[in-house]
Amino acid sequence: MDDLLKRSDLHQYQIYSAKYIVEHPTAAIFLSCGLGKTVIALTAIQELLYDCFEIRKVLVICPLRVGLNVWRQECDRWEHLSGLKCEIAIGTVSERIKALKRKANIYIINRENVEWLVTRSGILFDYDMVVIDELSSFKSHQAKRFKSLIKVRPQVKRFVGLTGTPSSNGLMDLWAEYRLLDMGERLGRFIGRYRDEYFVPDKRNQQVIYSYKPKPGAEDAIYQQIADITISMKSSDYLKLPDLVMNKVAVRLSDKEMETLDSMKRDLITTVKGEEITAANAATLSNKLLQMANGAVYDDHGAVMPIHDRKLDALEDTIEGANGKPVLIAYWFKHDLARIQKRFKVEVLSSTDSIKRWNMGDIPVAVIHPASAGHGLNLQSGGSTLVWFGLTWSLELYQQTNARLWRQGQKQTVVIHHIITKDTIDERVMKALEDKDTSQAALIEAVTLFSKANMGFANGVHLPEPLSITSPT
CATH class of the missing domain: 3.40.50.300 (P-loop containing nucleotide triphosphate hydrolases)
Incomplete structure (x- = not known):
């Protein structure tokens, strides 16, 4: 991988993140907007396909517009990704099926069609790596997309979740996201047990509970549970953002x-x-x-x-x-x-x-x-x-x-x-937006501190001061 990265124009924190994905079969990558989640994931995929020979077929699940306009275009923009072939399985049923049957390394589908892909497409789900772009869109354990993907999760060797907003509605969001990532190893296999262990009822009307709040010490306990497969970075630490x-x-x-x-x-x-x-x-x-x-x-x-x-x-x-x-x-x-x-x-x-x-x-x-x-x-x-x-x-x-x-x-x-x-x-x-932001910022900061503690020594990578990122011309 080092030879590949020497030929790329990636920055230090992007190199670290790509290596993290390669070295962690299950990985949660919490990166703020503008840090380059897509090129990081694609660089890791390139390495796993052609240097490690650990995977052969990747499914990317992402928002519709991102699927149409971002992933394949990023492959075209970066010289070191020129060997990757992407198929966009978005559109009518016939268009999706044709794309999924064509030979490629990466198949891109929008999250609304996950249930169709798993249960109704008639195509074998034989992907050995899944990348969810915007993991936060799988925060509901009752959604069809979550239920469908959880059925085939044991078949997938490598699973990566990318997002900048992991807990936009609070820490309860994390259970479904990590249930997909590690099949319940860290936060439990059942939402009820997760609630009982880390939360107490908050707003309620007699027996009807409308919301939960974390128990004392629960936040730190949750952060500690997920830290070994999670890295987090803020734009303000690595980019020169405008005022x-x-x-x-x-x-x-x-x-x-x-x-x-x-x-x-x-x-x-x-x-x-x-x-x-x-x-x-x-x-x-x-x-x-x-x-x-x-x-x-x-x-x-x-x-x-x-x-x-x-x-x-x-x-x-x-x-x-x-x-x-x-x-x-x-x-x-x-x-x-x-x-x-x-x-x-x-x-x-x-x-x-x-x-x-x-x-x-x-x-x-x-x-x-x-x-x-x-x-x-x-x-x-x-x-x-x-x-x-x-x-x-x-x-x-x-x-x-x-x-x-x-x-x-x-x-x-x-x-x-x-x-x-x-x-x-x-x-x-x-x-409410300000309070949610404070709660999510606490999660990001906690995982960021863990990441920074390890970044300076992982694989010899030392992160620089905030920098400007440019893709190759």
Whole structure:
């Protein structure tokens, strides 16, 4: 492997990470955005295929857009990966089957089709290495993708999980992720035993438990259990990231507008322009309150009922305050997008062409949905200002969307504005994101400390100060 790496343009921490995968048949690689998870994994695959002869066929499971636009392109970009052949098994059933039957080293499939591949494709699952790009998308043990993959997990000799957000909803996320990785060796084979050992009930209604919190000392115990197969690195330690300014833009509702929201929160029902808006349960209520904080809500028949324009006014001020610099707007609900489009001349970043024109500076104001911006998009060349018109409860989508601009290659200070309606659920969501970030940061830091303690001596690799990463031209 050393000869191969001498011919590559990888940096020290990438070399260390690739060697870690080669030397650990089961590996969790927690790397922040921009550190090059894909090229690290591909370098390890190259070594295992052609130097160690330990594997012959690799399955990569990843988000749809990443599968289409990242993995095979990375093979083409790096000279030392030129020997790898990738097949993208994404598309119609016939397209997937044809791709899976063609001869290749690496087969790439989107995570939504894992259940199809395992149970309905009719193709033998004979991969001796599986790489999950965004391991956090397997945090639910009740999801079909998890249940399907767990069935064939014993057949796989090598298993690698890549993510920058391992516990976006708390430490409970880790059980399913590590159950796939090591088949239950470290955190147990059953979620119930994991809960009993490390957690106690938190929010509950009599016998119904809504959430759990870690027992005293549980966090350290969990970190210790997973540390031997896990490495973690933060972008701030290894990349020269641009400055980041986080800003909260507060808007206030009138007494009448607040009463509309308060009656919904209090009674699970309110009236807007003569139409009833009802919420059947807590989840629906949360959804309705978020919509109303943004300025509109769907009634019981699906029609959009406008309530206020406070956020639109604040958005207008923010765009004007950018003084002609490009602005990217993150929205959540469809009616948010419709109201933004009615008020401003914007373009939705939903295609390869629109993303290219944004990065060329040809789009002054763009809008994007966090679910489509979550992974694999480089938008830093087009602008440095992001506005959250509506918030999401998902820390993963929140952080990944921010990282589209705040990343390697950004030449300006990144400013992220959050338009928050005072005294509404917006404030709770913002605090929840900050608290989740603190919890996840503790996990990252704990594993990072373990990694750093070993990195300086593993295979003679000594990590440098923060650096700039460039792929070969």
